[in-house]
Amino acid sequence: MTSKSPHSASWHLVAGLVLVLAALGALAFRWAWPAIPRSALVGTYHRSTSFFLNLDALPDGIALRQDGTLELARHTGGNEATTWTWDPDEYVLRSANPLWDRRIRLRQTLTGWHLSMRICATPFQQDQEEQDEEIDFLKNTAPAR
Amino acid sequence: MRTPFQEYQAANRRIAWMAVLTFLFMLVLALVPAVRQVAGLERGSTVDFHRDEAFLRALLEGHYGGDPVYLGGGMWYTPLVTWLEGAVAWLWGMPASLAIVQLGPYANLLAPVSFFLMCWYFLGPVRAVAASAVFLFFIIGQAPSYVVATYSARLIPVSFSQWFFYVELVLIDRAFRSKRIAPSMLAGFWAGISFLSHAGPAMISVLIIAILTIREVASSVRGGDRPAAKARVLASLWAGAAFIVATLPLTWHLLTNRSVASNDAGFMYTYYGLTLRHIRILAFHTASVIYLIATMGIWALWRKRAWSGASPLGSTILFAWPLVAMALFLYSYAAAVLRMHYGLPVHPLLPTFHFIFYFTAALSVFAGVAVVELVKWAWRRNPAGNGEGPEHGNPVQAFAFFVAVALACTLHYPAYVTRRDATSVRNRDLAFQADTAGAMAVDLVNRRVPWAGVVLCDKDLAVWPMLPAGRHVVATASTMGNPYMDQARRDADRDLLMKGMEQPMGGTAALLQQYQVSHLLVRPADLARLPGAARWFPHEVFRNSGYVLLSR
Secondary structure, three states: OOOOOHHHOOOHHHHHHHHHHHHHHHHHHHHHOOOOOHHHHOEEEEEOOOOOOOOOOOOOEEEEOOOOEEEEEOOOOOOEEEEOEEEOOOOEEEOOOOOOOOOEEEEEEOOEEEEEEEOOOOOOOOOOHHHOOEEEEEEOOOOOO | OOOHHHHHHHHHHHHHHHHHHHHHHHHHHHHHHHHHHHOOOOOOOOHHHHHHHHHHHHHHOOOOOEOOOOOOOEOOOOOHHHHHHHHHHHHHOOOHHHHHHHHHHHHOOHHHHHHHHHHHHHHOHHHHHHHHHHHHHHOOOOOOOOOOOOOOOOOOHHHHOHHHHHHHHHHHHHHHOOOOHHHHHHHHHHHHHHHHHOHHHHHHHHHHHHHHHHHHHHHHHHOOOHHHHHHHHHHHHHHHHHHHHHHHHHHHHHHHOOOOOOOOHHHHOOOHHHOHHHHHHHHHHHOOHHHHHHHHHHHHHHOOOOOOOOOOOHHHHHHHHHHHHHHHHHHHHHHHHHHHHHOOOOOOOOOOHHHHHHHHHHHHHHHHHHHHHHHHHHHHHOOOOOOOOOOOOOHHHHHHHHHHHHHHHHHHHHHHHOOHHHHHHHHHHHHHHOOHHHHHHHHHHHHHOOOOOEEEOOHHHHHOOHHHHOOEEOOOOHHHOOOOOOHHHHHHHHHHHHHHHHOOOOOHHHHHHHOOOOEEEEOHHHHHHOHHHHHHOOEEEEEOOOOEEEEO
């Protein structure tokens, strides 16, 4: 009787890898495009911090109201409000205000999804994509009004 | 019964198959969101696409070699991507803009495929899988894909042309491992072909060939082997000749037009995240684990710990590549700063991000090397392990490694598909597509203005909708203007002409004649403040909600 050397591993490993990759692929696609209803977004959010990005011009918190109002709160005052709708296919917030239309989107990470806000305030449709840096807004645990 | 060596070879074949399967898995994971990114798009928003559409329309209309932006100018942009788009548009009967935006996910697959093959050639299949995973999913982070080398859904020359470079590295290695002239000529010819796609990879390739030539000649001379030194010089000269021949579809037009660069605004463009003034943006994008791992890979390769020994020149080439890219970046950045802020007559070679792009591609290789080294290190510390690691003919260990890589890609996948370069770019394209008046104007201008016509319009309109229409203007944005024509003069004359539309001014007729202006494009709301427009351009060609085209 001869012992089987690791070098003589059969094609079973290759077939096994195909199965594993197929399973992981199915899992990846399932995770990548989850259905996120509008109701899941309703709530209040606070801005995360960044050592590198200048966030002075951004609101400190946002609130997505059930009635379609987007409120932007600043600790310096100057709060503003506009409208919001949810595009579930593109994972982006639409707004009647061109300055806020498509500026807030959903971004997924290992810990779940966050809202991300583009820092540069130029209207999104302008071709200034080099300034597309974003900052995450994290959902508060307290329920929205 | 097989000998141990035959068993070892059989095991390596299994590892090779598993490496290919894992790479294909990653390729499919990358392709699907790329196809979704361009789904339903008829045109992309980026100005690079507008420029490419202009040249594509010129090609499809039979004006190859001419400048679609400035009347009388010659071809100035590298044409290979236009050829590819032209072939697809012609074969499938697609509109130019549609071909440009929809071809990207498929044509750009050449980048990861060639990257994987190049890594396999230099480092073996296991490291190639790890490096390709980094290249495809991990190096990009939240940076734009024209700054960081990765697979992109957009068929912009910087993204597409990288595959020529990865193939070129293999050809360079083959050339310098041979005494024959043919491999060197092939390397030179391929560098020339890559120049037709983009000048950036060609510059890096040529400099690597030059460095290797100097190194080999110096070594031969020191060793007293003058015939070998002569042979190398001769082979590299042949490579240079092949390079020149391959570039003739572009350089012939530049030479016959006696082109001398006078507008280097396009060369001086500097992505703001690569400037000292915005160094925090650079830090934001690079302060990540993957860059740290890449640094460990550099150290591992430098210490020869991770060297597979597949090619004696491999380490030289893999280190020369990022060093040359960084040197070209530093030169171009310094030249742009000295030129813009101190007026010194120094010419940048290209926008600096083109060189950082290739530097980051090398970082993906180094990170892949480091990942394998870290696994080997962990393996060695495992008392149950045999201390070999996944790359030494052990299919079981390789299987475990490939599954781990695939699992990492899967876990990271949701973040990957919602990265800025995919989601934000698509949303901007969708927002841009909502400008139906502009898209209509592009087609109407193209149909109603003859090729020999020239349209007067302000700078914004010269970019959109004029640039993708493929019709001449008096002056466009400096970064989109022919670098061999006097941009500053054109800007000043365009401003004078627009002033001449606001109020009577002497010299307007002469300037209109000089630039052979045939049409005026303005916004409807602007007509009221341009009383001269009706005098100089009395005929309305078309009008929609966003634009009015008048003719003389």
